[in-house]
Structures are given as structure tokens and as C-alpha cells.
Amino acid sequence: MPDILTHVLVGYILGTLLSSRYDWLTPEYVTLVMLGALTPDLTKIALLLPSERVELFLGVPFDWFALHTLGGNLAVLLLGALLVAPESRKRVFVLLALGAASHHSLDLLLFNPSGYSYPVLFPLTAYNPPAGQLYLSSDRWPALVAGALTILVWWARRASADEDWV
């Protein structure tokens, strides 16, 4: 992952850009794109409760990393969509999925010493596609770029809202 702030800001940017096209896409729904952009990193539960410890406890193989792949992430998104009223489930799912897709797009561009990324399509395949080799998760510039774009988008959105008001 680039840092989570970068992911969340990219979610904000995507959601806000779409909101200029779809009237129903209010700030509440922009937040869902941001939330979706966070979901693959639920795998960081491993920092608090390592997979190996769960394995020892359960007595069977276990890896939190599935949360950062297609299968695990999709299940999380569908669970999220189930938490809202039936009539808005579809749009909630689409917004969460948009955020999650942006997360994977950015993570596939990360630098990895092996030259390869992570098994993004698991469990369909365990294949690791070549990594983009663009940045490290601890680099500062992705958050700076995302921050600058966020301010730009926020400002443009506010300016157009003022126009509507007049």
C-alpha cells in the first residue's frame, strides 16, 4: 500500500469528481468511496494479531492477506452493502468497489524488490503480476500529490456549488 491517507484522499477525489455528474452522490456517498479505498488494508489486522498466531489457535493454515485480494475484498464489500437499506445497496456496493479498485490500482504500482506485486486476483489465481516499481509505501510524495489534488478538487467543487447558489 501507499499510506492509507493517500488511498483515502484518492477515494475522495474520485467520489467528488463523480458527484459533479450524479446529483444523488452527496458527501455521504463520497465517504463510501473513501471507505472502499480503505478496505483492502483491513489485512493490517495482522499487525495486531499475526496470521501465525491465528494459525496456531485454529490449528489450520490462515492468512489475513486474503483481505487484500479479489476474493476477500469482494466479500467485505458485499458485507458492507448488506448494512444499508435494500434500495441503496447497489449504489453503495458500486461506490465501495470503486474505492477498492483504486486501492488495488495504486498498490500494483508499488516498488517490490522481487519485481512482482501481490496475488491481486486470488483465489482465481495466485499469480503475482509485475509490480509498477513507482514508489514505496513509506514515500512521502504520493500523499503530497494526493493532498494537492484533493485541495484542487475540493476548491473546484465549492466554486461550482457557489455558482449553483447564485
Add this chain to the structure above:
Amino acid sequence: MPPLELDGQRIRLLAFVMLVAVLFSTLLWAGTLSPNPAMNTYPDEDQVAQNPDPYVDHPVLLAGTVVKTDPLIIETVPDTGDPFRVTLQNLDQPVAVGDEISAFGTLDDSETLTVERGTVRSPWEFTYMYIISFLGGLLVLGRLATQWRFDITHLTFRPRGGDDA
């Protein structure tokens, strides 16, 4: 709650339980994956630490903390087992004791890795990453808490702004 909605809630509960089961299965399945160069995954310290010999002359990915710079030695801590030390050759980046290195290359012998590509990071870079990531999480939580509410009658989350959507 009218009977029709009760039925809906039962189906919803069933879908919920099924999705949790699917999610749990993928977590178990992922646990069975092992390094496979054909899939572009390579053995790391967890495998190499236990018994390096089978990995000699093969590509591996080792991560650890710099304990000595000349020669460059890192100490890596596998998930299970004791920490062990590896000498890194050919890493053409400045390093200091305490830096975190992740290095990909060929294991020459049980204690030496010839590096093909690697990353060197100071401890503060990880601190930065965790703090800024925590802020990102807080931002989303804060927006969710102020923009959404839990509707206890229907057991759903709804936007505070209006219930039309």
C-alpha cells in the same frame, strides 16, 4: 415490523452468514499458499531461517534490520524460530545501522545473499507511514460518524442528510 420485511431480514441474515463463511474460507485458503517462483512468489526469511541449505543458489527475498555496515549484515526475525544474520553483497545504496532492508537476490551460501534489488528505509519512515495512515483512517471514521446514522428499527445505516437514497 411487517411480515414481509421480517422475511427480508431473514434472507439478509442468511446472506450475511454466507458471506462471512466465504470470507473465512478465503482466509484459510490463502494460508495454504506457499512460495512458488512460477507464480512470481519467492521464499522469504520464514522459510530460509529454518533451513537455508535447500535455498542456496536460488532467488529469495529477505527483510531485516542492519546490524553492521562493513560488511553489510542484517538480522532477520522469522515469524517462527530464532533470528538469524545474513551478509548482503552488491547493495549499492547508503545504509546505516538500524535501517530496515528488504532485499531480493540469490542466496550464495547459507549466510550470504547477493542482492539484485533492495529497499533501504530508516525507522522514522515507518513511523511516518503508520501515523499518516492512522490519520487517513480517522478521517474516514470521522466522516462516517457525522454523515451516517444507524436506524435501529430496520437495522441499517442511513445517511443523516435524508432517507431518500
